[in-house]
Amino acid sequence: MIDPYFQLILLRCGVAAIMAVSLNLINGFTGQFSLGHAGFMAIGAYVSAAVSVFLAPHAGEFVTQVWFLIALLSGGIAAGLMGLLVGLPTLRLRGDYLAIATLGFAVIIRVVILNLDVVGGARGMTDIPELSNGYWIFGTLAITVWIINNLVYSIKGYALTAISEDEIATASIGISTTKYKVMAFVVGAFFAGIGGGLYAHLESYLNTNSFTFLRSFEFVAMVVLGGMGSITGSIVAAFILTILPEALRGFDQYRMIIYSLMLIVLMLTRPTGIFGRRELWRWNRGKT
Amino acid sequence: MTLLSIRNLHVHYGAIHAIKGISLDVNEGEIVTLIGSNGAGKTTLLRTISGLLRPSQGTIEYNDDGLKPLHRMKSHEIVRCGVVQSPEGRMIFNTLTVEENLLLGAYSQKDAAKIQESREMVFTLFPRLKERRRQVGGTLSGGEQQMLAIGRALMARPKLLLLDEPSLGIAPALVQQIFTTLRQINKRGVTILLVEQDAYLALETANRGYVLETGKIVNEGAAKELIANPAVQQAYLGMA
Numbered sequence: 001m002i003d004p005y006f007q008l009i010l011l012r013c014g015v016a017a018i019m020a021v022s023l024n025l026i027n028g029f030t031g032q033f034s035l036g037h038a039g040f041m042a043i044g045a046y047v048s049a050a051v052s053v054f055l056a057p058h059a060g061e062f063v064t065q066v067w068f069l070i071a072l073l074s075g076g077i078a079a080g081l082m083g084l085l086v087g088l089p090t091l092r093l094r095g096d097y098l099a100i101a102t103l104g105f106a107v108i109i110r111v112v113i114l115n116l117d118v119v120g121g122a123r124g125m126t127d128i129p130e131l132s133n134g135y136w137i138f139g140t141l142a143i144t145v146w147i148i149n150n151l152v153y154s155i156k157g158y159a160l161t162a163i164s165e166d167e168i169a170t171a172s173i174g175i176s177t178t179k180y181k182v183m184a185f186v187v188g189a190f191f192a193g194i195g196g197g198l199y200a201h202l203e204s205y206l207n208t209n210s211f212t213f214l215r216s217f218e219f220v221a222m223v224v225l226g227g228m229g230s231i232t233g234s235i236v237a238a239f240i241l242t243i244l245p246e247a248l249r250g251f252d253q254y255r256m257i258i259y260s261l262m263l264i265v266l267m268l269t270r271p272t273g274i275f276g277r278r279e280l281w282r283w284n285r286g287k288t
Numbered sequence: 289m290t291l292l293s294i295r296n297l298h299v300h301y302g303a304i305h306a307i308k309g310i311s312l313d314v315n316e317g318e319i320v321t322l323i324g325s326n327g328a329g330k331t332t333l334l335r336t337i338s339g340l341l342r343p344s345q346g347t348i349e350y351n352d353d354g355l356k357p358l359h360r361m362k363s364h365e366i367v368r369c370g371v372v373q374s375p376e377g378r379m380i381f382n383t384l385t386v387e388e389n390l391l392l393g394a395y396s397q398k399d400a401a402k403i404q405e406s407r408e409m410v411f412t413l414f415p416r417l418k419e420r421r422r423q424v425g426g427t428l429s430g431g432e433q434q435m436l437a438i439g440r441a442l443m444a445r446p447k448l449l450l451l452d453e454p455s456l457g458i459a460p461a462l463v464q465q466i467f468t469t470l471r472q473i474n475k476r477g478v479t480i481l482l483v484e485q486d487a488y489l490a491l492e493t494a495n496r497g498y499v500l501e502t503g504k505i506v507n508e509g510a511a512k513e514l515i516a517n518p519a520v521q522q523a524y525l526g527m528a
């Protein structure tokens with residue numbers, strides 16, 4: 001079998017890919033700018049962990065797996081509802097308001113969790129069952145990709161791309177831009193919540209330090225590096241940006257500098273990201 | 289019959305008073321043009337009709353299937369009423385193909401057979417778009433992009449088509465071709481409100497015209513009369 005350390009890194013790549021693909025729906029395909037993905041991830045992580053720890057019965061293997069699904073969905077729905085709450089008032093406004101609002105939202109979520117003693121507060125939450133395995137994580141990734149792919153590459157879904165290009169032109173053909181922006185935001189938040197749930201049951205320990213602004217920024221970096229509007233790109237970038245810091249562990253304190261420099265060089269040489277707006281499975285589109 | 293009736297319309301951008309009490313009518317079956325120099329308020333007026341901007345005062349009424357107060361309606365509701373705009377600057381979707389741009393234009397339409405019919409009509413009017421239907425919008429030439437912008441608006445099956453500067457940045461030969469097509473579209477029963485920098489071309493094409501100056505209508509009448517009007521000739525037709 002694969003070395004357990006390497007296996008853990010792979011699983012983390014899978015979770016990161018779910019986060020990046022779901023953020024791409026908001027920031028890439030729809031052209032909004034959310035900095036709150038770590039906040040939605042935190043909601044999903046804590047809600048699903050709470051369901052597993054406090055509600056799930058101690059019964060056989062099958063029941064455990066079913067309850068894991070319930071836990072994940074609870075986390076996703078909680079994050080999605082929060083997305084609706086944050087998105088509805090802010091998405092009507094100009095783009096920059098969303099960035100500020102989501103940034104503030106993620107900070108508030110952290111502070112609230114820090115003060116919630118039931119989930120461990122500042123000490124963190126421990127003993128979450130380690131239920132996230134390759135099947136769950138990569139199965140969820142496959143479903144996420146499938147749903148988001150069908151969403152963005154359908155005629156109605158092109159409304160999202162249209163919004164990212166020009167809101168006035170989109171409105172001029174009779175599309176309610178607010179409706180679509182809110183929809184993309186809620187779906188993105190939902191999958192971020194699911195990703196958070198998988199994360200919680202992978203690490204078995206949660207601490208609010210895992211959900212700071214830096215974490216949101218990491219996901220933004222994945223989306224930008226892979227290509228705004230490329231699902232393929234988000235997956236590839238999630239793997240690169242998760243493995244790279246590990247691979248650079250030998251360089252210790254220079255690690256983050258090398259990591260940042262590589263990012264800068266890549267963005268300078270390929271500003272549209274690795275894949276631009278391409279997908280592996282629709283490579284020749286738009287060529288005549 | 290009066291299709292569109294605007295009364296005492298005022299539009300502000302913050303403190304900037306861009307439209308200062310405009311009243312105008314568009315009758316069914318007409319081509320009406322709105323001419324005026326840069327910054328006169330033409331785009332502002334069209335955007336207000338489309339519900340992309342809110343007037344600070346005045347009414348915009350659309351009379352088709354009952355009287356509809358467009359000034360109080362949302363842009364997507366206005367498109368559903370049959371008032372569709374092809375915006376200034378060829379705002380087509382660059383990363384979507386010609387075909388996808390057109391299908392998205394039919395967003396407000398539910399009937400698949402009608403969508404197919406509109407698509408065929410657009411391809412008949414603009415054969416070039418048919419040839420290029422799998423190409424992404426961003427790689428089309430300027431003229432082709434303009435055809436796509438008009439075609440996309442037609443996909444919503446407008447009764448009243450609002451066109452904001454369809455000749456902008458296009459070679460004269462192609463401009464002639466586009467205007468010929470506009471007359472064909474009009475003959476098919478689409479009423480047109482046309483904003484155009486090239487006043488001569490606009491007045492040649494239209495039945496009636498309005499001259500806009502810094503947010504006010506300063507002249508109006510039959511297109512032929514406006515072409516012959518010395519004040520209009522001097523200001524907009526480059527004649528002394």
Ligand SMILES: Nc1ncnc2c1ncn2[C@@H]1O[C@H](COP(=O)(O)OP(=O)(O)OP(=O)(O)O)[C@@H](O)[C@H]1O
Nearest residue numbers: 301304306324325326327328329330331332333485
């Ligand atoms: N978003 C905006 N904010 C503030 N002022 C604006 C805005 N858009 C337009 N204006 C102002 O409103 C006035 C009318 O502009 P508008 O775009 O309607 O002119 P136009 O007649 O379409 O000109 P052009 O022929 O150059 O397209 C101008 O003085 C312009 O500067």
Ligand SMILES: [Mg+2]
Nearest residue numbers: 330331332376
């Ligand atoms: Mg204009």
